[in-house]
Amino acid sequence: MSKDTKQKILDTARELFNERGYNAVSLQDIADALNISKGNLTYHFRKKEELMEALLRENQTEELPNSLHTLEDLDEAFRTMEKVVGQHSYYFLNYAQLSQLSESISEMQKNNYRMIRELLLQGFRNLHTAELFRSEAFSREYDCIVDILCVSILYWSPFESLQRSIGAYKDYRHHAWGIIYGLLTEKGHLELSSLAQFQQLYQAP
Amino acid sequence: MSKDTKQKILDTARELFNERGYNAVSLQDIADALNISKGNLTYHFRKKEELMEALLRENQTEELPNSLHTLEDLDEAFRTMEKVVGQHSYYFLNYAQLSQLSESISEMQKNNYRMIRELLLQGFRNLHTAELFRSEAFSREYDCIVDILCVSILYWSPFESLQRSIGAYKDYRHHAWGIIYGLLTEKGHLELSSLAQFQQLYQAP
DNA sequence: GTCTATAAACCGATAGAC
């Protein structure tokens, strides 16, 4: 029951964090939900912060591809990012606070951000080579748009609930394609509209 | 020393929250920094949450105009939003968490978001009427871009430190204009380039 | 290795003396 307990703790902690947020969940809550003692919990994870670090390390599974070459690749990346944000909302809901929690968490966040930023930036360049994206109209235009896409996806989870509350909901993927529209060449538009999964994306105004 | 103390508490709390974040600052820390007792502090603000609410109410000063008609107006709005976010970073650093803190805080956030969203959306329509923005290329394109601008500004403060840490820093205003570029008509580009404060905005690639 | 039980330190919040 040993390896099992450690895993059960991680699973339960993730569930509770997703439901109520990192701060609102005490070690007692987690122990109670598992019907184990608080001390048992701190045997496996000496501090709450350590538990969070283990949780992040566990979810460090790289689901993203390591390069983007087609519009489908890009769309798949948006879908994946949105899915990850949805599943680990506890992480993104307290993103800024968690970085203050420990140096190791802050490093993980930086590495993830760096990775996503490079993936998109290189992908934009690939799509430009494939003549699906127009050239940069000004210095660092791709950087600009990629940065905005990054900050948006990182904080999409809390923002989504804000949007829902005022009845303006649409998913991240639609928003991402919305601000990419201006980058597409004619060839890009053509290719996009010929793909089944994009037919709902841009509807006539 | 009574009215004075209340104000001093607010000022000190804001400073400490800006530095270390809401959770990392205890009532004891605030009392110590002011050389008053913890009990005195809770006399003025019965709960930590109440202190935060007072802090937000104090900064509810509406610095934004109530309509945007020119590109200068829009730029001024970006500058103002960026300034506000910088001054009250404690608020945006823990944006999602604060909404869980109390209903009243959540309401304030919703109202602010609604206001900024409407201001930008109506502004975009005005700029379209003035033939500075092109028409929407697809249904709700303006909504899309406005939403992205909103989520970006709300979370710019924590994101900025992430960016700085990987050496990719540029301010919000540049990013905002970066994703608006594709919306400008020829007339829009012309008017923009003729204005002194925009000359640095779009540099040849 | 695994778990239980318990103590120490700290936090937010309350009550009452001055």
Place this chain on the structure above:
DNA sequence: GTCTATCGGTTTATAGAC
């Protein structure tokens, strides 16, 4: 208005049984 004293709850840390 200001302070001291104190309660309940949470986190951290330790000692010891199985």
